[in-house]
Amino acid sequence: MYFTLFFQELKSILNVLRIDVDVPKHDVGNPFMVLHLPSIESVKNIASRAILIRSVYELWAHGTTYAELNAALQQLPDTFTEPHVKCQESYRFHVTSFNKSIPNKEKIKKIESLASDVLDFQGKVDLKNAKHSYHIVEHYGPFPQPPTEEPVDIYFAKWIADGQREKINEFHLQKRHFIANTSMDAGLSMIMANIGKVEKNMLVFDPFVGSGSLLVAAAIHGAYVLGTDIDYLLLHAKARPSRCNEKKRAADESIRSNLRQYGLDHLYIDALVADSSRSNMWRNNTLFDAIITDPPYGIREGAKKVGTQTVDVTIDEDLKTSGNHYPQRLDYHLSDIFKDLLNFSAKYLHKNGRLVYWFPVSIQTYTEDNIPTHPCLQMVHNCEQKLNTRLSRRLITMEKVKDFSDGIQEAEVRVDHFQEATFREMYFNDSNLQKEKTVGTGKERTAGIDKLTNNVECLDVDDT
Ligand SMILES: C[S@@+](CC[C@H](N)C(=O)[O-])C[C@H]1O[C@@H](n2cnc3c(N)ncnc32)[C@H](O)[C@@H]1O
Structure with missing residues (x-):
């Protein structure tokens, strides 16, 4: 049964607010829904979070x-x-x-x-x-x-x-102090935070944090936020600017300044330069209430991970600026990115915590067997956003349903979607996309997102 993203957001908000009502099954294309809610107060509370309710x-x-x-x-x-x-x-x-x-x-x-x-x-x-x-x-x-x-x-x-649609404007990337080439659109980020059931005082983590759009969205709900990214230059405002009219990034371009822009910097813990394929730096315990992320699809550049075999790699402060002394980097296969993400989430999410992430697919060959699984994580939503005629990405929501025991439970992919071609190859082999290859503004990732509400179809796993 197909639902729009609206249903996922609504169901998640009802969950957060602990409102127990039946959400009726509904046709896509019908924008109205009648719900039997306990009070006017509960109606106001729902509207105070929802991005997709008008x-x-x-x-x-x-x-x-x-x-x-x-x-x-x-x-x-x-x-x-x-x-x-x-x-x-x-x-x-x-x-x-x-x-x-x-x-x-x-x-x-x-x-x-x-x-x-x-x-x-x-x-x-x-x-x-x-x-x-x-x-x-x-x-x-x-x-x-x-x-x-x-x-x-x-x-x-x-x-x-x-609802909170005006927040899409208020938090729009055009007005954001620090953006990267693949910054997540403000509306989608806020929807992801709702689907991740983010609440006040939670600890929310983004392992592929980039410019921190998802941290901003989580902090809006009062969560403490932190992230990691392998890109030292980006996190230190030394990467090439993402805005066409900028020659150099301002020294204060940072995730912290983004949070400060909205008065949310008291909720910012930090962003660390770290490789998500390695989790040795984290304490062996559940840590996070939600993990909300947009991993690299390897379109702009092949995804990378640290290549050295040494277990605990650190980068010497003095060497960072010379540019030649990073640990060697290897290609990071897309399937491994997602398996690592699930393994990490299974281990570090608190029980009932949610993992919300985008998974890129080829529309023609996609089956649900392409989505990685983990015995500790249950998929609760799977929603498609078309990027072009052949490719789409799926917003996957998983919930931790079982405690993790080290070494026993590993993520697996029944059918590896990316074995024959990387997503980058799939993307650039699409002739329609040759025209869209303008690099430098990040527009190709956000263009489709603006058409979000009529472009997203969801398979709601609860209802199949
Ligand atoms: C799609 S972007 C995330 C954008 C982010 N949501 C934002 O709003 O700016 C993916 C990010 O993953 C980072 N990345 C790639 N490989 C990584 C790795 N092995 N470990 C951690 N981060 C990595 C990239 O540097 C990039 O910033």
Whole structure:
């Protein structure tokens, strides 16, 4: 059964808020969902986290025609309507439509056709700053199909709150102090943090931290954040700038400055230059509440890991700047990246903690057997975002369900997707992509993401 990313986010938020309600199965393309929630407070709490919810309403009545809608309004008990209707505070009516735009004149007619005896509000009408907002919400069939002549569903509802979509703008990469070529889009980062069930005072780790976009998103929810990256130059603002108009990076370009930009630096622990293929530096104990990451796909440059056999490699401070004294680097095979990530997460995540990561695939040959498995980790969501006609990436969510015992449980991949070609080869063999090979802005990773809501389809493992 296919769901949109919206369902994963919603289910995760309900989990975080410990709200136990059934989320109905739903068609992709239908943007409305009716939930039976315990209180207005719980509705507000959901909206205060959700990126993919536009607005939440208290549903008063529903019909497939206006006659049905009015009949349903008439059925409302006085005990329910009276406190609202008798309220002296200002109010307004609003018509919202999905999949069709309605001229203002028609909207007014629709408002006038509502059961005025039931909706005889005593307060003053205020179209700009009303205290209460009542909406007719019309649904003209699923997008992207053409709109139906008449609405298929009509709802009358009281507006309660908007979701957090404006945060996508507030945290947009264009305004971010420090970005890298593959910085994760702000909206997706925040959705990943929601799916990772990040909460206040948690400890969240990104082993492929780059410019720290995922740390910013986790810190928004009050989590303490840290990360590692193999790229010393990037973490020390010495890498080539990622913005076209910059010649040199500013000395203060850092993950810390990104967090400071949003007043979140008190939650930043650190970012270490380290190779994720090695975990010797970590204490042998569960450490993290969530691991949220976007591993390298090897498109911009082949993914690398440290090559030396010595177990504990450190880089001497004095040698770093000369550029010649890093430990030798080897190609890091994509399958190994993901197996290492699962092994690491199985060991260092607390029980019930989530691992959320992107996994690149070829659309034609992909099967679920390509996703690495680990006996301690259970896949809970698997969601596809198409990158082009042949390639996509999947947002995989796994939950730690079993304690880890060293050496016994290892990650495995039933069918290695990357044995014959690296993802980089798959990517650049796609003729459509030859045009997109402009290097330097990171646009090829974020371009598709902006179309996020109609581009992402999800297989929700809970429901298969
Ligand atoms: C897709 S980027 C992550 C971008 C990051 N989410 C952001 O918003 O900036 C992958 C990162 O993995 C790092 N990386 C590659 N190989 C690594 C390794 N073996 N260990 C740790 N980091 C590695 C790269 O330097 C790169 O910054």
